[in-house]
Amino acid sequence: MPRLFLTRASQGKRIIFWTLFCAVISQPALSLYLDKRRLEVRDPLYGHRLNHLRRRLAESPHSPLFLILGSSRVKYSIRPAAMKIHYVENASQPIVYNFGINGMGTIRALMHFRRLLADGIRPKWLLVEIWPPLWAEAGFFRESRMVQGEDDQHWRDLLLLCRYFRNDRDVLRQALQKSFTPLRAYRDVLLALSMQSLLPPENLCEFQKRINDSLPADSGGWFPLPWESTTPQEDDFAHRDGEENIKPLLQSLHIDPRSDAALRELLQEWRRRDIQLALILLPEPSWTRSWYTPQTHTVVREYLIRLRRDYPVPIIDARTWVSDDDFSDSTHMRKKGVPAFSERLGRDVVQPMIKNQPFDAKILFPGVGQKLCEEH
Amino acid sequence: MLFCSISFMVFFAVLLCIYWALPWQRARVWLLIAASFYFYATWNKWLAVLLCISTFIDYLLALGIEKSQKNRRRKLLLYISLFANIGLLCYFKYTNFFLLSLDEMLIAAGASSWFRSLQVIVPVGISFYTFEAINYMVDVYRGNIRAERNFGNFLLFILFFPHLVSGPIVRARDFLPQIKRPKRFDWVRMHLGLQYFLMGLFKKLAIADRMALFADPVFDHALDYQTSAAWIAMFAYAMQVYCDFSGYTDMAIGTAHMLGYKLAENFNMPYLAANISEFWNRWHISLSSWLRDYIFIPLGGSRNGEWKTRRNLIITMTLCGLWHGAAWQFVGFGFLQAWLLIIHRAFHRWCKYKPTLDAALRSQLGTVFRITFTFVCFCLSLIVFRSSSFGHALEMYTRLLTAAPTALPTPVPELGFWLTVGIMLAGHLLGRSGIWIRPALRLPAPMLGFSYAVLFGLALLLEPQGAKPFIYFQF
Numbered sequence: 001m002p003r004l005f006l007t008r009a010s011q012g013k014r015i016i017f018w019t020l021f022c023a024v025i026s027q028p029a030l031s032l033y034l035d036k037r038r039l040e041v042r043d044p045l046y047g048h049r050l051n052h053l054r055r056r057l058a059e060s061p062h063s064p065l066f067l068i069l070g071s072s073r074v075k076y077s078i079r080p081a082a083m084k085i086h087y088v089e090n091a092s093q094p095i096v097y098n099f100g101i102n103g104m105g106t107i108r109a110l111m112h113f114r115r116l117l118a119d120g121i122r123p124k125w126l127l128v129e130i131w132p133p134l135w136a137e138a139g140f141f142r143e144s145r146m147v148q149g150e151d152d153q154h155w156r157d158l159l160l161l162c163r164y165f166r167n168d169r170d171v172l173r174q175a176l177q178k179s180f181t182p183l184r185a186y187r188d189v190l191l192a193l194s195m196q197s198l199l200p201p202e203n204l205c206e207f208q209k210r211i212n213d214s215l216p217a218d219s220g221g222w223f224p225l226p227w228e229s230t231t232p233q234e235d236d237f238a239h240r241d242g243e244e245n246i247k248p249l250l251q252s253l254h255i256d257p258r259s260d261a262a263l264r265e266l267l268q269e270w271r272r273r274d275i276q277l278a279l280i281l282l283p284e285p286s287w288t289r290s291w292y293t294p295q296t297h298t299v300v301r302e303y304l305i306r307l308r309r310d311y312p313v314p315i316i317d318a319r320t321w322v323s324d325d326d327f328s329d330s331t332h333m334r335k336k337g338v339p340a341f342s343e344r345l346g347r348d349v350v351q352p353m354i355k356n357q358p359f360d361a362k363i364l365f366p367g368v369g370q371k372l373c374e375e376h
Numbered sequence: 377m378l379f380c381s382i383s384f385m386v387f388f389a390v391l392l393c394i395y396w397a398l399p400w401q402r403a404r405v406w407l408l409i410a411a412s413f414y415f416y417a418t419w420n421k422w423l424a425v426l427l428c429i430s431t432f433i434d435y436l437l438a439l440g441i442e443k444s445q446k447n448r449r450r451k452l453l454l455y456i457s458l459f460a461n462i463g464l465l466c467y468f469k470y471t472n473f474f475l476l477s478l479d480e481m482l483i484a485a486g487a488s489s490w491f492r493s494l495q496v497i498v499p500v501g502i503s504f505y506t507f508e509a510i511n512y513m514v515d516v517y518r519g520n521i522r523a524e525r526n527f528g529n530f531l532l533f534i535l536f537f538p539h540l541v542s543g544p545i546v547r548a549r550d551f552l553p554q555i556k557r558p559k560r561f562d563w564v565r566m567h568l569g570l571q572y573f574l575m576g577l578f579k580k581l582a583i584a585d586r587m588a589l590f591a592d593p594v595f596d597h598a599l600d601y602q603t604s605a606a607w608i609a610m611f612a613y614a615m616q617v618y619c620d621f622s623g624y625t626d627m628a629i630g631t632a633h634m635l636g637y638k639l640a641e642n643f644n645m646p647y648l649a650a651n652i653s654e655f656w657n658r659w660h661i662s663l664s665s666w667l668r669d670y671i672f673i674p675l676g677g678s679r680n681g682e683w684k685t686r687r688n689l690i691i692t693m694t695l696c697g698l699w700h701g702a703a704w705q706f707v708g709f710g711f712l713q714a715w716l717l718i719i720h721r722a723f724h725r726w727c728k729y730k731p732t733l734d735a736a737l738r739s740q741l742g743t744v745f746r747i748t749f750t751f752v753c754f755c756l757s758l759i760v761f762r763s764s765s766f767g768h769a770l771e772m773y774t775r776l777l778t779a780a781p782t783a784l785p786t787p788v789p790e791l792g793f794w795l796t797v798g799i800m801l802a803g804h805l806l807g808r809s810g811i812w813i814r815p816a817l818r819l820p821a822p823m824l825g826f827s828y829a830v831l832f833g834l835a836l837l838l839e840p841q842g843a844k845p846f847i848y849f850q851f
């Protein structure tokens with residue numbers, strides 16, 4: 001029989017104390033270490049992009065930052081390198097960076113904005129995507145799903161997650177597990193970084209794919225769309241997919257109070273800091289726009305008017321800027337459409353913001369645009 | 377709720393605090409009953425209720441046996457109890473097996489399908505607690521122990537959660553006196569329990585579940601893999617099944633120690649056994665000794681000549697195989713074990729007339745050979761145990777003996793396998809010699825505590841994705 005050993009009672013007590021102490025302390029300590037030093041281990045998408053952005057900022061330390069936050073629509077559609085911006089003379093040229101992350105609605109935009117601030121990223125300008133289907137917090141795009149699938153909840157996200165997902169036990173359970181037992185939650189990643197031969201090949205492939213998916217294709221943080229449709233069948237499939245996931249949300253749009261609260265919290269954060277902010281509705285193909293019912297239009301319009309009344313923030317309406325041919329599915333742009341759209345965005349939105357000039361009234365959301373234009 | 381899950385650790389930590397905070401022994405007993413009921417009810421609350429009802433019936437019948445003066449009446453009560461316990465076991469575990477086997481025979485004979493399988497859930501650990509109830513009833517009948525007067529004590533004997541679902545099979549004469557003994561909180565025992573628990577956790581998560589990565593895909597599609605992958609899968613499964621079950625037992629013994637109870641050891645480094653007979657004295661000791669005491673010896677044991685001994689071995693070991701699961705491959709496994717035991721007995725007798733061979737086999741080198749030979753024989757017989765059918769087992773044997781250089785290599789890089797083999801070998805040798813105890817005793821408490829925490833951390837880190845239940849839960 002395996003021989004175990006007995007100790008004196010006092011020694012046993014001390015051993016148990018030290019075991020519990022080391023076991024209990026080591027987990028949050030590892031969690032904190034990963035949050036502070038090795039973000040890319042637990043959250044490759046955020047960590048690698050943050051490292052990439054930091055390297056960009058380190059290359060030109062005096063350049064102010066123009067940050068664009070949003071969902072995969074931002075991630076795959078806005079290419080800062082294609083923007084032709086005439087910068088202010090005798091001033092440091094700003095760095096425009098696309099920080100789009102899949103499925104980022106308002107709660108996750110707030111979460112990522114907070115993370116970026118905590119990681120020392122101080123943008124001077126901020127462009128945030130808003131997209132009505134993400135306001136519903138329902139169906140395929142609900143952020144409780146996204147927050148579990150796309151992000152790895154950080155230690156510092158816990159409070160925010162508790163506030164916004166207090167009724168969603170799965171989110172909280174996962175967040176707590178990842179924060180308090182990171183050794184177990186990230187065991188595959190940790191093994192992949194230290195002893196790859198202990199991992200099954202499929203797990204290793206998945207890890208490497210996730211890393212590859214987290215590295216931007218260019219210096220501005222843009223990613224080319226990886227699932228671009230090329231055949232009529234694929235187009236048809238993409239269209240049906242949109243009809244299944246987006247159309248129902250737009251047909252009877254309701255704005256989830258959590259989504260509204262997060263956007264307002266983000267705007268309050270913006271108010272407290274010296275950041276110039278604009279919200280943007282990104283391009284949609286005509287068939288997606290046709291899914292908005294008159295009631296939905298009213299809901300969106302009234303919501304944005306209310307928002308505009310409470311916070312003097314410009315709301316850009318770019319929904320019609322791109323032709324249908326340039327869309328791969330109901331939401332995402334093809335690679336070929338990206339340069340033209342990015343150029344226009346640079347000219348009509350980024351440049352006025354950098355130069356502190358008013359926007360052209362035509363690009364502002366109808367109904368809230370006139371008043372906004374006058375103010376700007 | 378698995379012993380290696382975070383939810384169990386939280387459950388146990390809370391229970392432990394409340395348990396030792398209670399000043400009354402009776403309250404502790406009822407707390408353990410409630411906790412054990414909850415533990416079992418997390419799988420299925422109705423089966424937990426059924427378990428309590430069958431325990432109550434056994435409690436009444438045992439009292440009846442003890443009170444009764446007439447031998448016929450005592451026998452009748454014992455038979456009622458055996459019928460009820462074995463009946464429940466057969467209904468839940470073996471009905472479908474018998475119905476389907478009968479159906480297959482009818483179809484083979486040209487008749488049409490007659491029977492439909494029953495939609496029943498097999499209660500977790502039914503084979504374990506049924507055997508515990510039977511040993512209690514038989515011991516009361518034989519007058520080896522007195523019937524328990526207190527229902528709470530008897531309920532705890534059956535329900536005690538550390539041994540409830542996967543043993544060790546506890547004897548009433550060992551356990552019932554412990555319930556009545558006053559309990560005092562003891563740091564020495566807590567430390568011992570912690571050592572057992574951590575050892576079991578490491579065995580389960582870092583070794584057994586990791587070895588499943590090598591074994592499972594190959595056993596499922598043996599012909600798709602290379603010969604070396606098949607051999608590795610076979611040895612990996614041997615390590616998996618041992619570490620899985622002995623890991624569970626260690627955790628059970630550890631948790632019981634922390635609650636002030638002592639459960640019997642169930643394994644004694646079986647892979648270091650020098651022959652198959654010794655192997656079965658070291659592997660699943662509580663089942664082997666149960667089978668010996670309640671089946672093999674009542675059948676006549678080895679007292680009535682060689683042929684009857686062989687018959688008794690075949691009956692006992694075939695039932696042992698059937699106890700493991702309701703499938704023909706388990707029966708086949710038991711039958712194989714019986715024949716290995718019979719061959720060993722014959723060889724042992726033959727060796728007595730060959731003193732040179734006997735001496736050579738008893739030398740150090742000979743012992744290493746015997747250990748290796750026993751281990752390989754057991755591993756080869758395990759193929760039948762692991763395979764989902766005899767056809768799959770045959771495929772596995774075919775692959776072990778035929779080369780397939782173009783087939784798939786091991787599903788996971790081999791380094792992990794050899795590393796685990798090294799850890800297990802070192803663990804066995806260190807554990808057997810005990811040379812690590814003296815330096816460990818000299819280590820300061822923070823250092824030991826730290827090393828335990830490292831062991832815990834390694835178990836969590838090395839656990840593959842997708843929690844696997846304990847293999848013996850299905851039995």
